[in-house]
Amino acid sequence: MLRTHFINQIVPQMEGKEITLAGWVHLVRDLGGKKFLILRDKTGLGQIVIDKNSNSFQVAKDLTQESTIMVRGIVKADNRAPNGVEIHAIEVIPLSIAKSPLPLDVSDKVKADLDTRLKERLLDLRRLEMQAVIKIQNNVVKSFRETLYNEGFTEIFTPKIIATATEGGAQLFPVIYFGKEAFLAQSPQLYKELLAGAVERVFEIAPAWRAEESDTPYHLAEFVSMDVEMAFADYNDIMNIIENLIVNMVQYVKKYNENELKTLNYELPEISKPIKRITYSDAIEMLQSKGTNIKFGDDIGTPELRILNKELGQDLYFITEWPALARPFYTKRKDDNPEISESFDLIFRWLELVSGSTRNYRREVLEKELKARGLNPINFEFFIKWFDYGMPPHAGFGMGLQRLMIMFTGLQNVKEISLFPRDKKRLVP
Amino acid sequence: MLRTHFINQIVPQMEGKEITLAGWVHLVRDLGGKKFLILRDKTGLGQIVIDKNSNSFQVAKDLTQESTIMVRGIVKADNRAPNGVEIHAIEVIPLSIAKSPLPLDVSDKVKADLDTRLKERLLDLRRLEMQAVIKIQNNVVKSFRETLYNEGFTEIFTPKIIATATEGGAQLFPVIYFGKEAFLAQSPQLYKELLAGAVERVFEIAPAWRAEESDTPYHLAEFVSMDVEMAFADYNDIMNIIENLIVNMVQYVKKYNENELKTLNYELPEISKPIKRITYSDAIEMLQSKGTNIKFGDDIGTPELRILNKELGQDLYFITEWPALARPFYTKRKDDNPEISESFDLIFRWLELVSGSTRNYRREVLEKELKARGLNPINFEFFIKWFDYGMPPHAGFGMGLQRLMIMFTGLQNVKEISLFPRDKKRLVP
Structure with missing residues (x-):
């Protein structure tokens, strides 16, 4: 499975198109029986939606923050999503599952001091x-x-x-x-x-x-x-x-x-x-x-x-x-x-x-x-x-x-x- | 006196124009009572002609190879010269007179071995x-x-x-x-x-x-x-x-x-x-x-x-x-x-x-x-x-x-x- 796009290349005009992304699990949220996964690659953040009854739901349950994954999915225009698009997942492939908890929060919910940041520099x-x-x-x-x-x-x-x-x-x-x-x-x-x-x-x-x-x-x-x-x-x-x-x-x-x-x-x-x-x-x-x-x-x-x-x-x-x-x-x-x-x-x-x-x-x-x-x-x-x-x-x-x-x-x-x-x-x- | 041109910018179409160059004395030749000075800058070699009765002739007599100079002169188209142009000197200003003889010949008439070249690397x-x-x-x-x-x-x-x-x-x-x-x-x-x-x-x-x-x-x-x-x-x-x-x-x-x-x-x-x-x-x-x-x-x-x-x-x-x-x-x-x-x-x-x-x-x-x-x-x-x-x-x-x-x-x-x-x-x- 090869990455077809970077996150910032996905635009509403691609509605219905099947694409493959690769990156890091920036955040996972559960909402109304779905999983909302924020994926991060070098171009930014994108929103992946995983339906409860999809094959990937079970896979997504084990995804920790900062795990690397590939995601195959369909582009859906959605005004509420960042960049006006979200990806409805068809398949989620974990590449490397990150240990949890992380020594430093990459999503910046918890701020760390400079010494900690430099110690955990790769995450920083x-x-x-x-x-x-x-x-x-x-x-x-x-x-x-x-x-x-x-x-x-x-x-x-x-x-x-x-x-x-x-x-x-x-x-x-x-x-x-x-x-x-x-x-x-x-x-x-x-x-x-x-x-x-x-x-x-x-x-x-x-x-x-x-x-x-x-x-x-x-x-x-x-x-x-x-x-x-x-x-x-x-x-x-x-x-x-x-x-x-x-x-x-x-x-x-x-x-x-x-x-x-x-x-x-x-x-x-x-x-x-x-x-x-x-x-x-x-x-x-x-x-x-x-x-x-x-x-x-x-x-x-x-x-x-x-x-x-x-x-x-x-x-x-x-x-x-x-x-x-x-x-x-x-x-x-x-x-x-x-x-x-x-x-x-x-x-x-x-x-x-x-x-x-x-x-x-x-x-x-x-x-x-x-x-x-x-x-x-x-x-x-x-x-x-x-x-x-x-x-x-x-x-x-x-x-x-x-x-x-x-x-x-x-x-x-x-x-x-x-x-x-x-x-x-x-x-x- | 400020350099107005690099050597490779002088073209026959500039006939009659006054210009100022700066660079190194690559070679000096005496010919028919004139001095022919090959000037080198980062763009290449150019030919300067110094007439016997010009003010610069006496100055030019002291110029050793690799001395740095500035030259004010007039562009003359000449098919025999490299690039089809030569500069007739009005004024030659020595900036730094190089010791003679040089430990390495920059004009490549005498070939040196690698050890000598690396020892005299700046000249090389x-x-x-x-x-x-x-x-x-x-x-x-x-x-x-x-x-x-x-x-x-x-x-x-x-x-x-x-x-x-x-x-x-x-x-x-x-x-x-x-x-x-x-x-x-x-x-x-x-x-x-x-x-x-x-x-x-x-x-x-x-x-x-x-x-x-x-x-x-x-x-x-x-x-x-x-x-x-x-x-x-x-x-x-x-x-x-x-x-x-x-x-x-x-x-x-x-x-x-x-x-x-x-x-x-x-x-x-x-x-x-x-x-x-x-x-x-x-x-x-x-x-x-x-x-x-x-x-x-x-x-x-x-x-x-x-x-x-x-x-x-x-x-x-x-x-x-x-x-x-x-x-x-x-x-x-x-x-x-x-x-x-x-x-x-x-x-x-x-x-x-x-x-x-x-x-x-x-x-x-x-x-x-x-x-x-x-x-x-x-x-x-x-x-x-x-x-x-x-x-x-x-x-x-x-x-x-x-x-x-x-x-x-x-x-x-x-x-x-x-x-x-x-x-x-x-x-x-």
């Missing part, structure tokens, strides 16, 4: 809310790639096992690589820069790792990093690309995920070009005028970002031109003011989504910037040696997919978004 | 041959995703740091995860199966790792794995999907990478549906009839695959229904013949590209199959416990991108294809 991912998140994420990523393809970008796959710390920082996971110590890449930063020096316009969507000790709603030990690097470009070009990316993603999700946004009861922020750009210096001034005692050179933390969000009246804004020494060694300083850098962060309300900059492309500048940060250029020779061989000026950014998805779903914790999140206490499932 | 990736490989790979991956999107598949991101060996095998890289031992995933196998149990049709393109001790042209310690898993489907459905994927990829590359195939001097194999399917048993019989002393249960090695390739007269063929015990524990046995399994490999000439099967979806069967392979079900409880909660029948496959690219480029070694390959002796660049 079957909840309509998580199905919506997964579908929206699929389109966010798809739209991201489509925009970049249209701008002539090429997809790259950079190495994830690396010999040295990418940016000289800590927070690396050590790997035992054929008996030698190596590390998991925190970011494809240096490799994407090198590839911009060969392929010009590159992007990558791939895992990246940070050994975050702290447990926050915005950090994962393993996350999906969306990276872009572009030769013969500067940070303004990159901000323009990000504007296009974001606006296209928002339009795409609005167009293709109307149902999922409804399921999440979430309204996407209105985003239009240009996205507000405020310099770091102006941001500091604004914060000082609001009575905070922040000063030039300080990081702008969440409480301050909340103030900026309110003052600017913008869901999304760039903070540009950060102090040079607050940024990594590969960040280019401004030619006319070397205290500040050609850099930016993109902020959603009070959450950093993107960090980007013009990069240094001269070996002697890279060496100077490494030293200015107490790093030894010799340890970065594997990277800076290539700058002897004609590196173009270039710029780029990195964006965390799970953080970006907070903007697209209204969820509040990146651990809800990652399918199987990894953090200090989670290595399974 | 600028060679037109590698540029072609990168562009073809971009389209192979793009076409793969497009076909799957059209079939209703959703992109997933599975965890790469895992607690236990995926398939009970060795060859894992240990990771120190917050002081505990964990491993890098050999494959997303178990997670993609679980996700088929929530999302039905899923795919992932992501790194995977095998601690391969041996140095062969077909193995990498880190490779890109293209994975598909589909609920309510069996191995025949999956082979049908693979046929569509391969045929679409071949058409896509033929259509959009004509120039790159020419650069590689490579002709794609003719592939049409259906792709030949031969059972393992028939393959063994055919090999025995050709005088090999292979017997049922043996693996089919490269020498035997060469014979099959010749006998079948096919570039691409499936070997189906392998002995059950030759396949991993998650592989489903045939209902009517439990000695053999619902499985297949896809072979390109004599190279395995894909491995796939119908999977087991009943807990008791999984437990039995684990035991039959000397594995302890308790160690796989994190996986098999979910089979208590309504797993659908499902099937899927895994495909190595770099191996697939051998078919699309004619290159002979996956290390040439991986941008920065990782193997026992390579951790940099």
Whole structure:
């Protein structure tokens, strides 16, 4: 018996047609001697009616929630049913009977806390809310790639096992690589820069790792990093690309995920070009005028970002031109003011989504910037040696997919978004 | 000064127009008191002419191969020039002067061996041959995703740091995860199966790792794995999907990478549906009839695959229904013949590209199959416990991108294809 249709393909115009569905038992109700079975497949929910005197009635009695089944039946238009149709069952074939009770209620009658949800994650991912998140994420990523393809970008796959710390920082996971110590890449930063020096316009969507000790709603030990690097470009070009990316993603999700946004009861922020750009210096001034005692050179933390969000009246804004020494060694300083850098962060309300900059492309500048940060250029020779061989000026950014998805779903914790999140206490499932 | 065009956008119809290009000095020639500079950008090569009495002549004298420059000039149609156009330089601005001599000749006048190429990889990736490989790979991956999107598949991101060996095998890289031992995933196998149990049709393109001790042209310690898993489907459905994927990829590359195939001097194999399917048993019989002393249960090695390739007269063929015990524990046995399994490999000439099967979806069967392979079900409880909660029948496959690219480029070694390959002796660049 083969599935002939997905649930969302069944419409009232198919009245009388015999079809076969496959999916999960979302709910079973007894009513007036009949069984009403809500079947779930990847396209949604559908109502199956099983008559008391049908052969399937006995079979249906043993069906627990979340069992997988196939159903052969006849389409009946019915205004009272969801989507205006129900299926009158001819045959119900159980495929796998689920244990009862379930450790997590997929039909959402009983709400569970996040720890339980992540522990029983497979069941949690079957909840309509998580199905919506997964579908929206699929389109966010798809739209991201489509925009970049249209701008002539090429997809790259950079190495994830690396010999040295990418940016000289800590927070690396050590790997035992054929008996030698190596590390998991925190970011494809240096490799994407090198590839911009060969392929010009590159992007990558791939895992990246940070050994975050702290447990926050915005950090994962393993996350999906969306990276872009572009030769013969500067940070303004990159901000323009990000504007296009974001606006296209928002339009795409609005167009293709109307149902999922409804399921999440979430309204996407209105985003239009240009996205507000405020310099770091102006941001500091604004914060000082609001009575905070922040000063030039300080990081702008969440409480301050909340103030900026309110003052600017913008869901999304760039903070540009950060102090040079607050940024990594590969960040280019401004030619006319070397205290500040050609850099930016993109902020959603009070959450950093993107960090980007013009990069240094001269070996002697890279060496100077490494030293200015107490790093030894010799340890970065594997990277800076290539700058002897004609590196173009270039710029780029990195964006965390799970953080970006907070903007697209209204969820509040990146651990809800990652399918199987990894953090200090989670290595399974 | 901003780039106004890419090189491949300059056509004879633009005669007299002032344009600005950016790129690398591919070659410089002196001829008749003029300099002929071949400029390279991501779209190809273009010819720049610099007159002896122009301001740029002195600048051009210092330009070494692979330096990055910008060039402002006037388009002149000229039949003798490549693409029928050359640019008469008004201004040449050096951006980064490359050291000379280069450790690797990007213009390919001097051929280097693979070790040197991988050591000087950034320069190697600028060679037109590698540029072609990168562009073809971009389209192979793009076409793969497009076909799957059209079939209703959703992109997933599975965890790469895992607690236990995926398939009970060795060859894992240990990771120190917050002081505990964990491993890098050999494959997303178990997670993609679980996700088929929530999302039905899923795919992932992501790194995977095998601690391969041996140095062969077909193995990498880190490779890109293209994975598909589909609920309510069996191995025949999956082979049908693979046929569509391969045929679409071949058409896509033929259509959009004509120039790159020419650069590689490579002709794609003719592939049409259906792709030949031969059972393992028939393959063994055919090999025995050709005088090999292979017997049922043996693996089919490269020498035997060469014979099959010749006998079948096919570039691409499936070997189906392998002995059950030759396949991993998650592989489903045939209902009517439990000695053999619902499985297949896809072979390109004599190279395995894909491995796939119908999977087991009943807990008791999984437990039995684990035991039959000397594995302890308790160690796989994190996986098999979910089979208590309504797993659908499902099937899927895994495909190595770099191996697939051998078919699309004619290159002979996956290390040439991986941008920065990782193997026992390579951790940099």
